[in-house]
Amino acid sequence: MVYEPNLAIDLLCTHNVITRSLEVAAEHCGQSLRSGELDEASKDGFIDYLECIRTVLTTHHHLETQKVFPYFQNKIPELPVKQLNQEHGKIGIHLIKFDDIIPDLKGDSLIPSLEQLNEALTGINHVWYPHKELEEKYFTVEKIGNLVDKDEMRGQSEIYREFIIERYQPDYLVMPFQFYNLPPKERDIWAQKFPEIFTHKLISTEWKDKWSNMAEFFYPDVE
Ligand SMILES: [Fe+2]
Ligand SMILES: [Fe+2]
Numbered sequence: 001m002v003y004e005p006n007l008a009i010d011l012l013c014t015h016n017v018i019t020r021s022l023e024v025a026a027e028h029c030g031q032s033l034r035s036g037e038l039d040e041a042s043k044d045g046f047i048d049y050l051e052c053i054r055t056v057l058t059t060h061h062h063l064e065t066q067k068v069f070p071y072f073q074n075k076i077p078e079l080p081v082k083q084l085n086q087e088h089g090k091i092g093i094h095l096i097k098f099d100d101i102i103p104d105l106k107g108d109s110l111i112p113s114l115e116q117l118n119e120a121l122t123g124i125n126h127v128w129y130p131h132k133e134l135e136e137k138y139f140t141v142e143k144i145g146n147l148v149d150k151d152e153m154r155g156q157s158e159i160y161r162e163f164i165i166e167r168y169q170p171d172y173l174v175m176p177f178q179f180y181n182l183p184p185k186e187r188d189i190w191a192q193k194f195p196e197i198f199t200h201k202l203i204s205t206e207w208k209d210k211w212s213n214m215a216e217f218f219y220p221d222v223e
Contacts, residue, residue, distance in 0.1 A: 044213050093123075094120045
């Protein structure tokens with residue numbers, strides 16, 4: 001199926017990536033706390049996964065705050081921009097803790113850092129769920145389709161694409177993270193948005209050698 005760009009679909013896909021990855025990370029963190037250790041075999045992959053959560057969530061918030069909300073503010077006057085931006089700030093306060101937690105996970109203070117991670121993820125989730133639900137109330141596929149004509153939609157979609165490509169670094173970790181935290185059907189939508197990445201780089205040995213550590217945290221069909 002050929003994908004007709006709709007900004008609401010792009011936002012919704014990224015919400016799904018963030019929601020799933022926060023759940024997966026919280027689950028693995030909880031399991032590790034219960035067992036009192038971070039499984040050596042998956043440790044590097046888990047740390048990469050956490051770094052990707054930080055990058056994707058930060059990029060998503062910056063995209064909304066800098067591009068999406070200003071663009072739609074006049075088109076959707078009832079959009080609670082101030083509240084949504086404040087919530088980005090609240091999530092950011094927890095996300096910034098990753099700066100200390102991630103190096104600590106690699107060091108000796110494993111249990112305290114897992115406890116801090118658990119606390120940070122709980123704090124993020126507490127704001128994230130009502131936040132994304134509120135956004136999804138205003139940015140529905142139908143509403144956005146009615147508000148923005150096709151040419152404008154393509155133009156905006158391209159602006160968002162460039163914004164993401166610039167910030168999803170290192171691309172050989174963050175792009176696979178974005179694709180493979182989506183179910184296959186939604187992956188197809190992103191494959192059409194980033195055809196060069198999906199058809200060549202993602203499955204190339206050069207990239208796969210680097211992202212395969214994270215594979216156990218992706219959708220089960222990913223090997
Ligand atoms: Fe947001
Ligand atoms: Fe959002």
